[in-house]
Amino acid sequence: MNKVSPSTTEPCAEVEIDYLELDKIIEQEFDNDKENLIMILQAIQKRYNHLPQPTLKYLSEKINVPYSQIYGVGTFYATFSLEPKGRNIISICLGTACHVRGGERVRERIKDTLNLDGKHTTDDMRFTLEGVRCIGCCSLGPVMKVNEDIHGRIGADKVEKILENYE
Amino acid sequence: MKIQSTEELEKIRQEYSTRLYYPDTTKVLVGMASCGIAAGGKAAFEKAIQDFPDGNGVQIRQTGCIGFCEVEPLVEIAETGKPRVIYQKITEDKIVDVIRSYLENDFKKTKWILGQVRDPRSLMEDHLENPLREVAPIEKIPFLEDTPFYSNQVKIALRNCGYIDPDSIEEYIARGGYFAFFRALLDHKPEDIIQIIKDSGLRGRGGGGFSTGVKWATCARHHGERYIICNADEGDPGAYMDRSILEGDPHSVLEGMLIAAVAIGSNHGFMYVRNEYPLAVKRLVTAIKQAEKYGLLGENIGGTDFSFNIKISTGAGAFVCGESTALMASLEGQVGRPRAKYVHTVEKGLRQNPSNLNNVETFANVPAIISKGANWYAGMGTEGSKGTKVFSLVGKIKNTGLVEVVMGTTLRNIIYDIGGGVLKKKKFKAVQTGGPSGGCIPEKADAYSCPRPPETGSSAPVM
Numbered sequence: 075m076n077k078v079s080p081s082t083t084e085p086c087a088e089v090e091i092d093y094l095e096l097d098k099i100i101e102q103e104f105d106n107d108k109e110n111l112i113m114i115l116q117a118i119q120k121r122y123n124h125l126p127q128p129t130l131k132y133l134s135e136k137i138n139v140p141y142s143q144i145y146g147v148g149t150f151y152a153t154f155s156l157e158p159k160g161r162n163i164i165s166i167c168l169g170t171a172c173h174v175r176g177g178e179r180v181r182e183r184i185k186d187t188l189n190l191d192g193k194h195t196t197d198d199m200r201f202t203l204e205g206v207r208c209i210g211c212c213s214l215g216p217v218m219k220v221n222e223d224i225h226g227r228i229g230a231d232k233v234e235k236i237l238e239n240y241e
Numbered sequence: 242m243k244i245q246s247t248e249e250l251e252k253i254r255q256e257y258s259t260r261l262y263y264p265d266t267t268k269v270l271v272g273m274a275s276c277g278i279a280a281g282g283k284a285a286f287e288k289a290i291q292d293f294p295d296g297n298g299v300q301i302r303q304t305g306c307i308g309f310c311e312v313e314p315l316v317e318i319a320e321t322g323k324p325r326v327i328y329q330k331i332t333e334d335k336i337v338d339v340i341r342s343y344l345e346n347d348f349k350k351t352k353w354i355l356g357q358v359r360d361p362r363s364l365m366e367d368h369l370e371n372p373l374r375e376v377a378p379i380e381k382i383p384f385l386e387d388t389p390f391y392s393n394q395v396k397i398a399l400r401n402c403g404y405i406d407p408d409s410i411e412e413y414i415a416r417g418g419y420f421a422f423f424r425a426l427l428d429h430k431p432e433d434i435i436q437i438i439k440d441s442g443l444r445g446r447g448g449g450g451f452s453t454g455v456k457w458a459t460c461a462r463h464h465g466e467r468y469i470i471c472n473a474d475e476g477d478p479g480a481y482m483d484r485s486i487l488e489g490d491p492h493s494v495l496e497g498m499l500i501a502a503v504a505i506g507s508n509h510g511f512m513y514v515r516n517e518y519p520l521a522v523k524r525l526v527t528a529i530k531q532a533e534k535y536g537l538l539g540e541n542i543g544g545t546d547f548s549f550n551i552k553i554s555t556g557a558g559a560f561v562c563g564e565s566t567a568l569m570a571s572l573e574g575q576v577g578r579p580r581a582k583y584v585h586t587v588e589k590g591l592r593q594n595p596s597n598l599n600n601v602e603t604f605a606n607v608p609a610i611i612s613k614g615a616n617w618y619a620g621m622g623t624e625g626s627k628g629t630k631v632f633s634l635v636g637k638i639k640n641t642g643l644v645e646v647v648m649g650t651t652l653r654n655i656i657y658d659i660g661g662g663v664l665k666k667k668k669f670k671a672v673q674t675g676g677p678s679g680g681c682i683p684e685k686a687d688a689y690s691c692p693r694p695p696e697t698g699s700s701a702p703v704m
């Protein structure tokens with residue numbers, strides 16, 4: 075097996091990187107093409123929930139793009155995270171239409187429910203809470219997305235029940 | 242099978258037009274754009290499939306968006322020789338009863354019913370007779386086309402949304418799809434196509450409001466490998482028309498890009514989609530595969546030496562990537578920072594080559610203009626803005642929805658006649674148009690009663 079654990083000095087020491095799988099993503103899905111950098115990073119983030127540093131270094135050599143540029147892209151775009159995220163990502167919409175229908179109240183309720191005071195991820199890594207701008211379901215505002223599921227017309231009182239469904 | 246001629250396209254059209262308008266079993270269409278799904282459409286769809294498995298005289302199908310968000314989940318039921326009925330707020334606990342009641346011709350539960358359809362044809366199907374002409378309407382149920390929400394609308398960009406299964410290229414062809422492209426490819430010279438688009442008065446729907454024909458002509462003048470790029474970054478909060486078109490009628494955008502490619506002389510297309518729109522990407526991937534299967538994308542299209550392919554790229558959550566130079570940097574896999582436009586992207590854009598960027602809605606209008614002619618399109622709208630514009634009505638308004646109106650329709654008309662006024666009959670304070678780059682317009686302002694948008698073609702004013 076080509077599984078390698080990065081040395082413990084790496085910030086995300088607990089992640090095991092499957093380099094065979096990574097090769098497959100880079101070569102087969104994205105043709106080793108540097109123009110596909112953003113989509114490769116998305117695939118890595120989808121797999122590991124964040125962008126583990128060793129994968130970026132590996133990618134840099136593989137598609138021949140300087141590490142500094144990959145790091146730049148990884149920090150410029152809002153969807154990428156260099157820090158590990160929770161198993162479930164809650165995205166609460168803070169767009170205009172959701173805002174006027176009470177999006178902020180829903181966010182407060184989620185923060186209370188999950189004890190997220192001054193942090194984004196729960197200690198047990200079950201949830202990460204993010205604010206996003208419009209996800210295009212404005213008519214159902216306030217809207218929140220948990221992973222790929224969109225929940226519309228949520229009142230603050232529905233929050234707990236929805237979150238129960240995600241382990 | 243690769244379609245090589247208009248005759249072959251016509252054969253597919255006839256076969257599927259019959260299936261679309263004269264289904265051999267009862268057809269239940271559930272609105273399944275991502276917001277329809279979130280409102281409970283998917284649960285209703287699955288429940289219906291469970292209770293009416295295939296071959297039971299009822300077929301359960303998906304469709305895109307008919308625009309009346311307020312009363313989602315929306316379900317339409319049709320049967321040959323019977324009225325087509327649109328049902329509202331049909332969640333999974335109701336759908337089975339609704340289907341049964343339709344089968345039994347029982348239309349007494351009027352609160353389930355949004356309306357009946359008078360004429361399902363699109364503007365591309367004038368040559369057909371109304372499939373419902375001999376069907377006796379249901380008494381005391383309004384025709385959808387007569388309700389204020391719909392009677393004030395003209396659907397060009399949204400012509401197929403809610404009528405077809407977005408995952409079926411055949412249904413798109415059935416509604417007159419790809420005929421405009423074949424005409425552009427086989428009957429027109431590139432400069433004629435550009436002239437038609439210029440004469441139509443179509444302006445970009447992405448915010449700049451620039452003349453689409455002039456942009457195409459400029460790009461075509463520059464040498465090098467030219468690119469056609471579709472801007473599906475839709476960044477303004479509160480706006481979701483591009484998503485609805487991509488999720489409800491992806492082929493209309495592909496066809497618009499194909500026509501632009503013939504006109505400008507391009508072999509490579511790119512779709513830049515926000516990563517918040519996974520379902521739009523999925524439907525586009527399916528649409529592109531189907532178009533390739535029929536030889537509408539790929540090499541030697543329609544038996545000519547014209548070749549064109551389309552690559553889909555996704556963004557990663559940066560509002561600024563909707564701007565043309567940032568978008569092209571992002572397509573190259575770089576940080577999406579706008580650069581100063583000393584040289585325009587129509588001359589040096591993606592990979593330093595001439596690149597023509599248009600918005601989703603702009604492209605969706607193009608096939609209709611080629612089919613119906615420049616004068617037809619230019620006959621709608623105001624002096625400076627021709628045709629129609631799709632708006633999303635959201636916030637504290639009674640009828641949230643997605644509507645397409647002729648340019649020059651006043652905001653008052655949109656908010657009160659179509660939108661039903663402010664929620665809970667409260668007093669109107671202000672309306673924001675065009676996202677963060679737009680403005681808030683109070684009732685007293687002239688702009689409120691004045692036809693909008695004045696000189697730009699878009700919901701967002703010029704920046």
Ligand SMILES: Cc1cc2nc3c(=O)[nH]c(=O)nc-3n(C[C@H](O)[C@H](O)[C@H](O)COP(=O)(O)O)c2cc1C
Binds near residue numbers: 453
């Ligand atoms: C900050 C910024 C964001 C923009 N976002 C979008 C967008 O989300 N979608 C879009 O089509 N155009 C957007 N535009 C306009 C595009 O730069 C470009 O004018 C447009 O896509 C051209 O297509 P059109 O001529 O068909 O409108 C944006 C412009 C700026 C400056």
Ligand code: SF4
Binds near residue numbers: 276280305313
């Ligand atoms: S935009 Fe509105 S009508 Fe269209 S699918 Fe979404 S919720 Fe339904």
Ligand code: FES
Binds near residue numbers: 168173213
């Ligand atoms: S503003 Fe929240 S989904 Fe559009």
